[in-house]
Amino acid sequence: MLDQTTNLASLLKDPSLLETRAYVNGAWIDGDDGTFAVDNPARGDKIADVADLSRAQVADAITAAEKAQKEWAKWTGKERAAVLRKWFDLMMENQDDLATILTAEQGKPLAEAKGEIAYGASFIEFFAEEAKRVYGETIPGHQRDKRIMVMKQPIGVVGSITPWNFPNAMITRKAGPALSAGCSFVARPAAETPLSAIVLGVLAERAGIPAGVLNIVPSSSASEVGKEMCENPIVRKITFTGSTEVGRILLRQAADQVMKCSMELGGNAPFIVFDDADLDAAVDGAIMCKFRNNGQTCVCANRIYVQAGVYDAFAQKLKDKVSKMKVGDGLEAGTDLGPLINPEALDKVREHIADAKSKGAQVILGDESGSNDGNFIAPTIVTGATRDMAFSTEETFGPLAPLFKFETEDDVIELANDTIFGLASYFYAKDLSRVYKVAEALEYGIVGVNTGIISTEVAPFGGVKQSGLGREGSHHGIEEFLEMKYVCMSV
Numbered sequence: 001m002l003d004q005t006t007n008l009a010s011l012l013k014d015p016s017l018l019e020t021r022a023y024v025n026g027a028w029i030d031g032d033d034g035t036f037a038v039d040n041p042a043r044g045d046k047i048a049d050v051a052d053l054s055r056a057q058v059a060d061a062i063t064a065a066e067k068a069q070k071e072w073a074k075w076t077g078k079e080r081a082a083v084l085r086k087w088f089d090l091m092m093e094n095q096d097d098l099a100t101i102l103t104a105e106q107g108k109p110l111a112e113a114k115g116e117i118a119y120g121a122s123f124i125e126f127f128a129e130e131a132k133r134v135y136g137e138t139i140p141g142h143q144r145d146k147r148i149m150v151m152k153q154p155i156g157v158v159g160s161i162t163p164w165n166f167p168n169a170m171i172t173r174k175a176g177p178a179l180s181a182g183c184s185f186v187a188r189p190a191a192e193t194p195l196s197a198i199v200l201g202v203l204a205e206r207a208g209i210p211a212g213v214l215n216i217v218p219s220s221s222a223s224e225v226g227k228e229m230c231e232n233p234i235v236r237k238i239t240f241t242g243s244t245e246v247g248r249i250l251l252r253q254a255a256d257q258v259m260k261c262s263m264e265l266g267g268n269a270p271f272i273v274f275d276d277a278d279l280d281a282a283v284d285g286a287i288m289c290k291f292r293n294n295g296q297t298c299v300c301a302n303r304i305y306v307q308a309g310v311y312d313a314f315a316q317k318l319k320d321k322v323s324k325m326k327v328g329d330g331l332e333a334g335t336d337l338g339p340l341i342n343p344e345a346l347d348k349v350r351e352h353i354a355d356a357k358s359k360g361a362q363v364i365l366g367d368e369s370g371s372n373d374g375n376f377i378a379p380t381i382v383t384g385a386t387r388d389m390a391f392s393t394e395e396t397f398g399p400l401a402p403l404f405k406f407e408t409e410d411d412v413i414e415l416a417n418d419t420i421f422g423l424a425s426y427f428y429a430k431d432l433s434r435v436y437k438v439a440e441a442l443e444y445g446i447v448g449v450n451t452g453i454i455s456t457e458v459a460p461f462g463g464v465k466q467s468g469l470g471r472e473g474s475h476h477g478i479e480e481f482l483e484m485k486y487v488c489m490s491v
């Protein structure tokens with residue numbers, strides 16, 4: 001750990017953004033269960049004590065959200081759009097402070113954190129516009145005296161549970177369409193990164209979003225809040241981003257209420273480099289895809305497949321570029337890779353490296369000893385990766401790049417699809433026929449072709465197989481928060 005203390009308030013242009021209470025029904029409240037500590041993963045020091053809400057307090061927030069939603073749904077789309085647009089404007093005006101708060105509690109380099117704030121805000125901007133375009137339809141009657149109308153209405157109260165890796169964007173990617181559709185929202189952030197969620201409440205209040213429409217309920221007990229959201233009959237929708245393991249728990253719990261669920265779950269992304277690829281572009285793409293957020297994203301390349309003819313050249317180019325990346329404190333200028341979120345995350349990366357080495361892989365870059373300081377570990381590249389190694393089936397969620405060699409297109413498609421996950425996939429190639437065939441053959445919700453970054457508010461983000469249910473972002477994203485009502489009239 002870096003032996004520095006983080007006086008977070010002193011780093012902010014507007015220290016009033018550093019709020020540690022919960023935001024419920026338009027009021028700032030303390031937790032009945034006291035507070036829980038939030039630490040800086042780079043320095044190991046405590047940066048805040050945050051309100052620890054009880055399950056009963058979360059239930060109160062849900063009750064308040066139900067009342068507020070009935071009024072919020074009466075607003076016109078244009079009226080909702082205006083306050084959502086103001087919320088977006090305030091996020092961008094305070095981008096630097098929101099990024100500093102995010103880096104202090106999550107660890108990613110400040111430049112990446114600023115990027116996340118812009119990415120997160122883009123969902124509010126996009127869905128503010130969509131609020132005016134929730135269209136129904138009329139359908140020609142099935143009998144001469146029948147008239148058929150289909151209307152779209154907000155689903156109601158939404159419960160949201162989000163992870164620590166994108167503590168701003170994973171909330172706004174849900175809250176944007178939900179509020180735009182006329183729903184109200186109860187957000188439980190990860191205990192590791194609650195400050196980025198709470199400050200969204202501060203700015204929502206300043207934007208004029210009515211009390212009870214958006215509620216931020218930090219808590220140290222994830223499972224208790226999850227049960228309340230799944231068991232409370234007022235909640236009509238659960239939206240979750242996180243591991244497939246926890247997604248299964250929530251789906252089981254929500255089944256009793258037959259509750260609608262959106263699930264953005266784990267991944268195991270293949271990154272394929274064919275022999276006709278632009279190798280330098282593929283190296284750059286692999287670095288962005290693998291090492292963004294220090295490898296702690298569900299769409300990071302988890303397995304890198306390189307065709308035999310270009311394998312050695314790719315490995316050397318990748319090693320040369322990655323060796324120049326700077327590991328350090330995200331708050332310090334020039335840092336490319338911050339810490340992992342906690343010691344357990346570091347242990348998982350070390351376990352994957354040790355497993356690969358025990359099965360014959362060679363470490364061509366990185367700290368083999370594993371004797372890293374604190375939550376830091378050097379970016380690591382292994383060659384000679386094979387499908388019996390742990391990272392073939394498990395998500396590493398860290399800065400480990402395993403290089404697999406393959407011979408034919410059919411071989412690599414079979415290898416790439418050999419997983420229970422189906423979120424993101426990537427490949428680099430120039431031949432048009434190959435691009436079409438491989439894009440169609442990959443069993444994933446997202447395919448990046450000659451690019452390692454696919455994240456944008458305008459596209460439908462989501463997975464197939466055990467990577468999730470539903471889509472977030474794009475004009476499709478608002479449908480997750482709408483119900484369709486069919487009206488049949490005799491005339």
Ligand SMILES: NC(=O)C1=CN([C@@H]2O[C@H](COP(=O)(O)OP(=O)(O)OC[C@H]3O[C@@H](n4cnc5c(N)ncnc54)[C@H](OP(=O)(O)O)[C@@H]3O)[C@@H](O)[C@H]2O)C=CC1
Nearest residue numbers: 162163164190191222223226242243246264265266267298
């Ligand atoms: N598809 C995607 O976009 C993402 C997928 N992931 C996947 O999640 C894993 C690592 O991220 P991580 O955050 O640890 O994932 P988790 O699934 O452990 O946590 C995600 C969120 O769920 C909460 N949670 C944990 N257990 C429960 C429960 N029983 N009931 C209700 N909520 C619960 C966590 O709370 P708390 O943290 O306070 O314990 C956190 O807020 C990786 O496998 C990664 O692939 C992660 C992020 C995004």
Ligand SMILES: O=C(O)[C@H](O)CS(=O)(=O)O
Nearest residue numbers: 165166296297298299455
């Ligand atoms: O949770 C994640 O990893 C994000 O969904 C990835 S992205 O949306 O920032 O690409």
